[in-house]
Amino acid sequence: MTRVLIIDDEKCIRVTLREFLIKMGFRAHTACDGASALQLMEHYEFDIIIADIFLPKMNGINLIKKIHFAHPECLLIVISGEPTVRKMIGDVRLRIFDYLEKPVFPDRFKATIYRAVQFRERQMLLSASQEQRSSCDDVKLYSLPKCA
């Protein structure tokens, strides 16, 4: 089951987005700052992380860099009330799946999550088929019929 982590210092955002995710049938966890998010990531593997860029204790961009380094397969969705955030992120050249500008409306949020889940599933299928193909290639390599 898809596991999602929401990192935001605003309680109303953590609670409501978590509720949406549970209703959508996903496992949802929340963290109110970067340090507690990193702690949770030691215990769980997350498919999608939704993070506010302005967080207490740790700068959101530093947190994103750490997540990329430790969990490169994880999809990141950045939320922020600051419209210049895309430029800021662009400046540090980080790979972000999508941006959600606050206020985060339910429909837009759900649509973004479904897209991220589909992308993640395709990503996993692709890596699984690549693994399978490479193992098939190995088989083929050793079982090619000899030419007549």
Add this chain to the structure above:
Amino acid sequence: MITEFRTCLMEVLDSANLYFFILDKSGAVLHINHYAKEVLDATNGEISHKNIQDFVTIQDNHDPISVMDKILSETNDYVRCNLIGKEKRIIPALMKVTRGQWNDEDVIFAVVYDDPSGVLKTNLRQDYKIRVQEQRLQSIGTLASGIAHEINNPITGIINYAQLISERIRDSVAKEFCSEIIKEGDRIANIVRNLLSYAGKGSEEYYLISISEIVSAALSLFGSLFRKDQIEIKLYIPTDLASLECRQLQIEQVLVNLLTNARNALNRRYNGYHDNKIIIISAQQIKEANKIWIRMTVEDHGIGIPDKIRKQIFEPFFTTNAGKNGTGLGLFITKHIVDKHKGRIYVESEPNSYTKFHIDLPIQRMNGKSMTNQ
């Protein structure tokens, strides 16, 4: 130390190419610098009998007014005036006054600059005002950015909780209430977004934008003001109108300026509600000189513009609303923006009947060439 500094300051002022007066509260001249003495033909012996009114005259809308009235009105602006030189020669000038202390007395310092061709007017007065206006917009921008961040968090909470409640209940009326909460929350978000972009945080690029989008963005900033003033807005904007290649925020500002003037004109004619207290915003497509133009018209049924001032309304600092909120820059900036968009602006008006501002903008700035930023 203070005495030395004062002597030094007086030497600088005496040798400067400007007129410097120290006056008492009645306008009597206590001190005058060398430059003023030379040009105005005032020798030391004569100063003690002179008053500022012997050297400076002020005209406002062609009527002479007392210099001291103007000085005592505590204006911080440069005041356009005339100096009376040798042989009664009139010297156009700009005056700025401040209050201070001189030999333990409350005095008025008046600095007057020569302004023979209006150069100083544009360089000093205009630049100063425009800078103040820009700084004001910048502060609004900073403030709006902070407000947007603060407001968007609770709006997200309000909208999302309403959605969650709506998903948990079956009562159709309560569901309807939830959808109203979401709709109103969306409205707040929209106002914040528009305020943010109006305050100058948006792009300076030229883009294709629909007129109805620009009009609704400008109107969203006026919603409560118009409701409070009981002003009705009528929109006549065809849905099939071509999009306009423009700097959206600037054209929004044009509309905001025209709507501000229309609102003032209506409020000055009608105190409360009136059937005729309306602003009509219309747009149409016209073809002229092998170009397609969008003509936007803002019409109000307010006090109108008297014929005698119609030529001056686009001049900087011309205002009929001085002392209240009028900066005299609204139509000046409006014209400047329209000119930048290679458009034209003109006015039709009948005093105590109506005012119509027409703005014609070419839908493409460069005859179909690319939309590069200039």
